[in-house]
Amino acid sequence: MEFIDLKAQYRAQQDEIDSRIRAVLDHGRFIMGPEVAELEEKLATYTGARHCVTVASGTEALLIALMAAGVRPGDEVITTPFSFVATAEVIVLVGAKPVFVDIEPDTCNIDVSLIEAKITPRTRAIIPVSLYGQMSDMDEINEIAARHNLVVIEDAAQSFGATYRGKRSGNASTIGCTSFFPSKPLGCYGDGGAIFTSDDALAKAMREIRVHGQEKRYYHTRVGVGGRMDTLQCAIVLGKLPRLEWEVERRIALGTMYQDLLASVDGLVPMVVRSDRTSVHGQFTVRADAGLRDTFLQRLSEAKIPYAIHYPTPIDQQPAYREFASPEGCAASTAAAGAVFSLPMSPDLSEADLDKVIRALKGN
Known part of the structure; x- marks a missing residue:
């Protein structure tokens, strides 16, 4: 995959x-x-x-x-x-x-x-x-x-x-x-x-x-x-x-499937898509409960399923940009950086691929 x-x-x-x-x-x-x-x-x-x-x-x-x-x-x-x-x-x-x-x-x-x-x-x-x-x-x-x-x-x-x-x-x-x-x-x-x-x-x-x-x-x-x-x-x-229209529709459909399947995975939630808009899931990103991300990433690695972290360090904490950080910081960004990760997503992903991802996240 x-x-x-x-x-x-x-x-x-x-x-x-x-x-x-x-x-x-x-x-x-x-x-x-x-x-x-x-x-x-x-x-x-x-x-x-x-x-x-x-x-x-x-x-x-x-x-x-x-x-x-x-x-x-x-x-x-x-x-x-x-x-x-x-x-x-x-x-x-x-x-x-x-x-x-x-x-x-x-x-x-x-x-x-x-x-x-x-x-x-x-x-x-x-x-x-x-x-x-x-x-x-x-x-x-x-x-x-x-x-x-x-x-x-x-x-x-x-x-x-x-x-x-x-x-x-x-x-x-x-x-x-x-x-x-x-x-x-x-x-x-x-x-x-x-x-x-x-x-x-x-x-x-x-x-x-x-x-x-x-x-x-x-x-x-x-x-x-x-x-x-x-x-x-x-x-x-x-x-x-x-093929763009088909790909956009497919991305939206896959995102909905992912969200439905993830409801059965404890400790993990996808990004919310607001009701007045659509997401093309340029990244399909989920958020792990506190302390659980490494466990999920290990399960994906063991199942040979690729993943990515978007983004591990907020910009205001990067060495080149720290001078622009606000005194009060950005707590929600810092928390997200320690909790989010992205799952495989492309229009040619199959339902079987999604099932494999979910099984891996569950540790099955």
Whole structure:
């Protein structure tokens, strides 16, 4: 059993993916080839956003979004400490200060009730993370942002395909950023990412920033980066798109099956999925009761079932980011880091695979 079965996924789509790759090799436009614009159009249509800007990675998407939004040295950006480090990394890279807000214990998403108390005159943006494939309380976050004239940038690296009150992830705030890292719900075969917005001015800025701030060839109107997504990677994502709806539905169904089966495992609970949204389970993550995680991980190891811990150390406790930790700390994030672990999840996982996982967790 694979933690994420990319080989089975490729076999199911091999003809379309291979055909797309061959087309790029034939026309030879490896940078900004026609597949880039085609993918951007299709992804914008899928999310409902007016613009999609493909970029080199999910991290680059967040960085370019902050740059386009005008976040500068001395500004503050509110986010969660319970995420992959890239969420805070990009804030520091633009010279701003990450301000950490703790999480909800049952979803591990940012606790919206704690955000407003962290806003200061220097606050410029909020980055909620759609962790494990489920979006945060986006309406409430957008309302807070509107009251304080802030930009909301959804870190949707794990949630492409998820919905929240009828809106798709990536199109539930001013800016949405996603990743096409191979293990994501929609992945390429290397690094890739995309930014979504319906703001024309932001989209123009993002397109210029991703090509070194270039408005036209060798004419640079702003500071930028080398942030383009390769044509080949765009072609691979295009090859995967026809199966995306089935994969999203399958992920949701597998998540429901997992949740039902886990009810019989003492000392273990899955992340709660709120009734007004869906989760695509970019990671299927569970939480062990105090002191029991090592027991469950040992059982999985003995059964040769792969697992992962997302995330073992919150960002505010990482050596490079401790200077940004709040004096009161983030107790829920610290507790989650010591209790959560992720089980195998991919659309080609079988019901028999799920049964094997549950038996292992029970020690059978």
